[in-house]
Amino acid sequence: MNSPVQQLLSRIEAKREEVTALTQDLVRIPTVNPPGDAYETCAHFIGERLAKKGFAVEYVRAHGAPGDSNSHPRTNVVARWQGAGTGECVHFNSHIDVVEAGPGWTVDPFAGHVAQGRVYGRGTCDMKGGLAASIIACESLIESGMSIPGALEISGTVDEESGGFAGVGYLAERGYFSKPRVHHVIIPEPLGVDRICLGHRGVWWGEVETRGRIAHGSMPFLGDSAINHMSAFIHLLETQLQPQLQRRQTAEPVEPPGARVSTLNINSIHGGQVEQTYATDARGWPTAQTPAPVVAHSCRTVLDRRFIAEENLEAVKQEIVDMLDELKRTRPGFDYAVRDIMSFVPTATPQDAPVVDATARAIARVLGRQPSYIASPGTYDQKHIVRTGKLQDCIAYGPGILDLAHQPDEYVGIQELVDSAKIMALASLDLTGWTRAQA
Numbered sequence: 329m330n331s332p333v334q335q336l337l338s339r340i341e342a343k344r345e346e347v348t349a350l351t352q353d354l355v356r357i358p359t360v361n362p363p364g365d366a367y368e369t370c371a372h373f374i375g376e377r378l379a380k381k382g383f384a385v386e387y388v389r390a391h392g393a394p395g396d397s398n399s400h401p402r403t404n405v406v407a408r409w410q411g412a413g414t415g416e417c418v419h420f421n422s423h424i425d426v427v428e429a430g431p432g433w434t435v436d437p438f439a440g441h442v443a444q445g446r447v448y449g450r451g452t453c454d455m456k457g458g459l460a461a462s463i464i465a466c467e468s469l470i471e472s473g474m475s476i477p478g479a480l481e482i483s484g485t486v487d488e489e490s491g492g493f494a495g496v497g498y499l500a501e502r503g504y505f506s507k508p509r510v511h512h513v514i515i516p517e518p519l520g521v522d523r524i525c526l527g528h529r530g531v532w533w534g535e536v537e538t539r540g541r542i543a544h545g546s547m548p549f550l551g552d553s554a555i556n557h558m559s560a561f562i563h564l565l566e567t568q569l570q571p572q573l574q575r576r577q578t579a580e581p582v583e584p585p586g587a588r589v590s591t592l593n594i595n596s597i598h599g600g601q602v603e604q605t606y607a608t609d610a611r612g613w614p615t616a617q618t619p620a621p622v623v624a625h626s627c628r629t630v631l632d633r634r635f636i637a638e639e640n641l642e643a644v645k646q647e648i649v650d651m652l653d654e655l656k657r658t659r660p661g662f663d664y665a666v667r668d669i670m671s672f673v674p675t676a677t678p679q680d681a682p683v684v685d686a687t688a689r690a691i692a693r694v695l696g697r698q699p700s701y702i703a704s705p706g707t708y709d710q711k712h713i714v715r716t717g718k719l720q721d722c723i724a725y726g727p728g729i730l731d732l733a734h735q736p737d738e739y740v741g742i743q744e745l746v747d748s749a750k751i752m753a754l755a756s757l758d759l760t761g762w763t764r765a766q767a
């Protein structure tokens with residue numbers, strides 16, 4: 329006689345075609361962000377399926393959130409299945425948005441093409457395959473008739489690719505990612521079937537403006553160019569700050585290893601007259617717009633500063649301000665302003681946290697090897713769950729190869745879908761208290 333756990337694993341194994349078909353169905357709903365197409369259709373597709381399996385389904389539109397409109401409603405779906413007792417709740421959160429297909433595809437990006445044991449298409453790996461695996465995991469648990477003492481939740485949320493403010497951010501503010509409703513969160517992002525992502529580096533998005541004095545461009549000596557001032561600042565970033573950041577190593581297992589330091593990207597820069605388009609005809613006469621001669625009185629740059637767990641946000645900002653103050657002391661006429669755009673501190677769930685431990689044991693049982701533990705260079709929706717939901721027991725774990733995300737010919741392996749569904753189901757048995765109740 330097979331044990332209940334072995335029967336559960338066989339049940340999931342038998343759903344190989346079902347998890348493939350579900351991934352295909354999800355990919356065929358082109359939830360491209362921006363602008364946020366077909367969110368409503370995708371949310372209802374998930375909700376209607378789960379309602380048939382006994383989930384209580386809610387649709388939460390992020391009214392008033394960035395991007396929400398009647399033509400592009402930011403509709404999230406949250407589904408909850410309450411088990412036989414008052415045990416803890418495991419929540420699987422997947423974003424339903426995908427980035428644009430872009431060029432370079434050899435198959436239709438929204439057809440769900442299957443070949444060589446893979447499902448191809450935009451979002452297969454990031455992250456509709458992970459969503460499908462979590463749905464199959466939870467449905468198999470329910471169908472098994474095992475007496476689950478806690479609750480299972482599945483959400484499909486919007487706008488992760490653009491910050492998640494209308495998705496997980498919106499729901500977290502309303503208690504959907506907090507105790508006592510939810511205790512453990514698994515985000516099936518495509519980190520690989522044997523890797524557990526504990527968290528991510530922090531980020532500070534800021535804007536620096538340098539100021540000058542407007543004058544006629546033919547007599548620049550009568551003005552003071554904000555662009556020249558910005559160039560002095562950027563020179564310091566490149567020659568002083570960026571080399572320092574490169575030497576700041578983190579102990580966190582960030583993947584790829586090149587991101588195990590602090591980084592700074594100069595995201596954009598604009599100074600002087602607004603951007604225009606220029607062209608001339610054969611005579612050399614302008615046929616498009618023409619510039620007016622002014623000395624730039626303002627120049628603005630947007631900085632994307634990624635910081636490591638060993639740094640703190642205040643110090644990250646302060647070292648930029650210190651450089652600007654130094655220029656103000658030494659460079660005649662230099663003046664500046666700094667504005668915060670947004671920031672998220674690093675997250676790192678401890679390796680002995682319940683959700684990490686349960687997932688690690690499930691990986692060992694299903695795959696016969698120990699997991700590796702990683703951290704992400706960029707943020708994902710875990711930031712909202714930790715910061716706003718105040719829930720620490722959160723990881724990213726799911727099928728797919730991260731490098732394929734946002735690429736042409738993105739795919740997810742069908743064997744990975746099946747294996748990760750098994751792992752999610754076993755982890756849920758532990759986290760809801762089923763395993764303990766059997767002992």
Ligand SMILES: [Zn+2]
Pocket residue numbers: 423454455488517518
């Ligand atoms: Zn993703």
